[in-house]
Amino acid sequence: MLNHSFYQRLYTNTTQRKSHLCIGLDPDLSQIPYHFSQDLKGLHDFLVEVIETTSALCIAYKPNLAFFEALGIDGLRLLESIRKRIPTETPVIIDGKRGDIGNTSAMQAKYIFDYFGADATTLNPLMGLDSLAPFFRYKDKYNFVLTLTSNPGAHDFEKQTLDNKQPLYLYILDQCDSWHNAYGNVGCVVGATQQEFTEIRKHNTNLIFLIPGIGAQGGEYHDAVRVGKNQDGLALVNISRSILYGSTERDFATQMRQKIQSYLDQER
């Protein structure tokens, strides 16, 4: 078992809560239940109720930074406030997909890890190791590196074949493995919608996968858990919209709990 607080909290949550669910927080004013005020105050109250409803059922939260940014500076204040409402035992992965030349990456890491207090983040590896290392050097934080994403555009570059006949995504996976050996805090983002999902897990049984593409994007929760777990039984199966915006009625929290329960029943 990896000696890392993020990894160990995931393990504890997975075991105690019998869950591999990561809840994506993508705030969208146009989709919140009708009884909340249709403004940032309403969005705040909605997200607080989502966290109170779900924090014993999921193993982590993944706020999608861009959805807060799109609301401007007030949206970033909302993220600051919401982040404080998430209990310490449930880690927060701020999804920003950053990565740049080293001195800029150091600033990105400061924003995500120091300013917002994220426990983990997502990174785009295109610019190579020195663009990610400033994040990896935060020893107590965790990093999920884009490897094969859940969108159609994964064909454009991630699935291109290299001259050693390996697809780019497997080469990225191998690099992530060696970075994890060096830094001890690296996982991968692997989309559950991709037919290569099983092959990728077989290729590497060690790294934790953060798995998007479930629910609104069409992937199945139970398949993602069954196939996606690493050697310690860990996986972060992310669902955002189909949990958050399943109901616009006053009893949305009850319906949300039932929806999550229907996912968790698939793995019990």
Place this chain on the structure above:
Amino acid sequence: MLNHSFYQRLYTNTTQRKSHLCIGLDPDLSQIPYHFSQDLKGLHDFLVEVIETTSALCIAYKPNLAFFEALGIDGLRLLESIRKRIPTETPVIIDGKRGDIGNTSAMQAKYIFDYFGADATTLNPLMGLDSLAPFFRYKDKYNFVLTLTSNPGAHDFEKQTLDNKQPLYLYILDQCDSWHNAYGNVGCVVGATQQEFTEIRKHNTNLIFLIPGIGAQGGEYHDAVRVGKNQDGLALVNISRSILYGSTERDFATQMRQKIQSYLDQER
């Protein structure tokens, strides 16, 4: 000549100012001249004086979003304020290196183009066309896609050879060309520090290159201009730190003007 306001403003500025200089705005409290207060107010006043000193000498500004983000929400307010001080005729490229699944990219574009009012941005293409198209659809904005970056990590993935014997960066360049044909607002980020710079320009004479890596990173301004221009004579040669932080003295603005002049003299 491309019928696009950003392109045409660059052309006018290049011709009238006899310059290909893009000034990178990377605010760093630890490096501003001593007579400014060592806080965000001082940083604001410093950046305003930088803009007043340089706006007739450069063809565009490139605020580095991460450097503002690292200062937290107050840093983003600083960017809002600074952005308004840049004259309309000098375009603003907000350097964010975004790209995500489509509904998230749409939020990123909203933040950069609508909220901050950027005229252009930088994008990371790893996730493919559908991760960039929400940006491309802003017809009056311009997009610079990472192709071959100026950092050592460019070797890790960008320079990998595909099975058709083409390096990944040339494949990205070809995709950018076809996206530009479809959308009319796509350029590339190509680092001047890379020995492949000349080959890349020969491979495509059409797209505008945004060229980092000059000054503190070691590239030469006059080489970047000479080699980097497209068929209309356009290039954005970015310099950040070596212009901004050349002097910490009271007469820093005079020294900054002289420093820029020494760059511009290289192309006259």
